[in-house]
Amino acid sequence: MFKLNLKIAWRNLWKNKAYSVFNIFGLAVGLAGFIIILLYINREQGFDKWNPALNRTYMVAADFTQNGAENKGSKIKALFAKTIEAEFPSVEAISIGWLNGNANLRTETNGKVIKEKLSSVSMDDKFFAVYPLTAINGRMQDVFRDKNAIAISKTAALKMFGEENPINKVLIQNRGLNEKEQELVVKAVWDDKKQPSYFGFDVFYAADFSIYGGEFLSRTFSTMLTFRDGVDAESELSKMNDAYTIALAKFVANNSDVNFKPSKQQALAILKDKEGITSFKLIYEPVSDLNLGTFYSTQAKRTTINILLALASFLVIISCINYTNLSLVLAQKRAKEVGVKKVLGAQKINLLKQFFAETALQCIIAYLFALIIAELLVPKVNNLLDTQLSLFSSSNISLVLGQALLILLAVIAMAGAYPAFVLAGFRPVKVLKGNFNTAKHIGSLRKVLVVCQFTIAIALVISFMVMLAQLEFMRNKDLGLNKSQLMTLDIGNFAKRNLSPAAFQSIKDRLLAISGVDDLTRATEEPINDSGFNNDLSFAGKKLNVESRFVDVNYLKVIGGKVVEGRDFSTDLIATDSVQSILLNETAFAKLGLTSVNQQIGIDHGDDIKQFNVIGKVKDIQAYGFEHEVVPTVYLVADYQFHWRRNIILRLKPENIASTIEEIKKTWMEIEPGRDPIYSFADETFQKMNKAYETSNKVIFYFGSLTLIISLFGLIGFAAYSAEIRTREVALRRILGATTANLLNMLNKDFLWLVIIANIFADVLAYVYMNKWFAGFAYRIPMPFEMFFTANLSIIVITILTVSWQSLRAVNSNPASVLKAE
């Protein structure tokens, strides 16, 4: 019987080829989207799972407020590790060092040079007790035996040495312009594919703390610890918080007497008194959680994953709805079969089995197509999300396929259940009497499904358009500087970073001699970035913490900033400007309550307050993207000794940019040989800042298009069938004198209502979601309601075109032949 059912299922598929294609293709696309997202999620959650102690392993850092500024470094003083080792037996091991370094390594074999910039980790000799990487070749602990020893990942070993055994091979490390090169010997290899790590490092070497001498304990390091099995980590960590606060107080009070035991309150008082630390707490995060979102990152991956999962679920649900809908449409054709079978003695359960078998057949075909589509799409997705997913070569392929198979079963159940029960429930008498019309029975459900589908699809389309409008605004908004052709070149050599303008002149002249360079200046940092310096300003009894930008005189002129009141720094007045003049931006003016230029402002220098004259007001420059308000900023041309001008900022001419860049690189290699020049462009930096938004906009675009396409597939099938079963009615109306327009109007009406209702729901949904999205921006456009209108109108037009296209055959058929056939 099963075989027969399968045969009938296949014949039905074949008979209704067009519907089957829509059904299967829609389902396949939905499943493909889901499989890709499963791949992504599995990858993102697959780090460090090989570590048996993973759930007992934590990263620890300090969060404190010192002199009014919150300090959120991801590191903590070496004192912490010392305290823990002495006082906490519940900790199995604690390790400190650097977790996110880089190493420029190269191999030279027979004159062939392979150069790679690899990410590195260097920690103390307890690291493998905390993070038990295992060597597949050599021994990990050997890394600590020799200063020049290094461990390397299998992937990196392949890159550097090919298939040869890397053990005892030499890697040469270039340590920049200010230190000598070093030869490193590979002592161990670990498999980074089998032991994927959140820290994603390619090489490991022992941390060398000897350079710190007596200052070691006060230096901060990345710190990782593992508790013993069965320890309540949370309560231990809060005990650590108190113990370390006290240890830190003793440390800053420089009192190591064993009898000096301050309480926590006393300790905090000491910290406030000695260091100006007003609040202090430990930040600890389980290593297992780091990848999905950490205390230190604003754009947590967990959000991305949730959004992707939601979108993929939409896609699968919509495909299921489509499937159910088209099956219900076809149910009418199957009614007779059900009636006859029941009369021949089929029980309901027989029929349910048959219809589920049919759904299963289609779903399995869809699943196979989905795998193919997913494989084809993976490279594009990698490009979009900046990941390295792969379907058939990934190590967790069986996991993904297994999960996808579960989804498939869920889909079969979801998509197949309702039609199966509807079909199996037909009453034979009614069916066999002949003029049986299922459309009346299942119409309302079908309508609800269509409305749901279109609501989701339209909401996504609107969201996409609104996001695009905001992105367009972000691309075109006046940022307060001219970001095109603005290049920042890093000065590598420490000795060249603190040159006075006069001493820098010869370098400047060499760069200006390049015909494509318009002008250049220097600053501590590039214009679109944190300047790295802060100061407290005081004016009329008010105090304000501002960002300080230490620059050269012509800085604003080169970056295209505007002085809206007063004057810019001037070369002629450099003698006074460099010691007593400052510029403030508009935000600083507003926050200080400053009404005009030429006022005296105090800058807090720790011990004393130095007075400066405000000579001008600078238009706000958006250095932090669109999420954050512009911070109050002071511009100074003072002090080359402690505020190194380590970046040269060049304004290039728009013509022949590529050759200009080549010339700059060549000239710079002459000035600073031994290192490839490091440079960036302001517009690219800016683009990177908006990249997350651009990406999510693209993701929404792809998913929105897919849902829309699948929904339209559903509509095509639905409309075609409606027209088909109304052929007789259409023919009769035609004979009674209806025009083509009348008939199309009649056939369109039902669908149009559904889509209009869906539009209304979608508008509300998109409005709520977009409002939430906009909340993340300090600078945004007003809600663009014209986008809602445009989307609604286009969807309605598309609906009318689709339904009319499908109806035309019925409308244009010859009434005589239709009625005769009846």
Place this chain on the structure above:
Amino acid sequence: MIKLQNIEKYYANKGVKSYILRHVSTEIKQGEFVSIMGPSGAGKSTLLNILGMLEEPTYGEYNFMGEDVTALKERQRIELYRNHIGFVFQAYHLIDEMTVAENIEAPLLYKKIPGSERKSRIADVLDRFNMVAKKDLFPNQLSGGQQQLVGIARALVAQPSIILADEPTGNLQSAQAEQIMELFKKLNEEDGITIIQVTHSEKNAQYGSRILTIEDGVIKEDISVNGL
């Protein structure tokens, strides 16, 4: 074999009962060939549907082989069709997606008859109806008469004790109709199968042994053909 007592069927519409069948009482014995006749809308088909347990009477008692059908659950009723009743329809109602042989096989599948016996019974029936050459064709590749033959073959293959036929020749030309009626007569006389048919045609009714005439839901006449 069949005993109807005071069967009534009506639809209540806004409190007004519109009767389809009223006070129908009759008995049909094993081996009879009954034709139900009457004008359109008289209730012939409803009566046949009630006999075939496709519809339930609003009131009254229906005994089929000594069992009270009105008290049966759907599952048990289906057991009854499987084992005792074969249906033949005016519109043939073959399943379009199945071949001739598969259509004939369908009722046997539901009776859970083993494969080898199914094959031999199908071969038997096909042979008897001279349709061996057509066994792999689909219904839409056959003429109306041939389709009805398949319909009858399908009803017979499960070896029912009674065949219910609703206008079996209504869609056929007279020559084909005659062939079908001859077949029914032969099945009734040689195999002893009880046959109940609804028909419009006096001529077809003559093939049977008894004619029930229904008008406005009431049995008007009940005559034996042989007695004429």
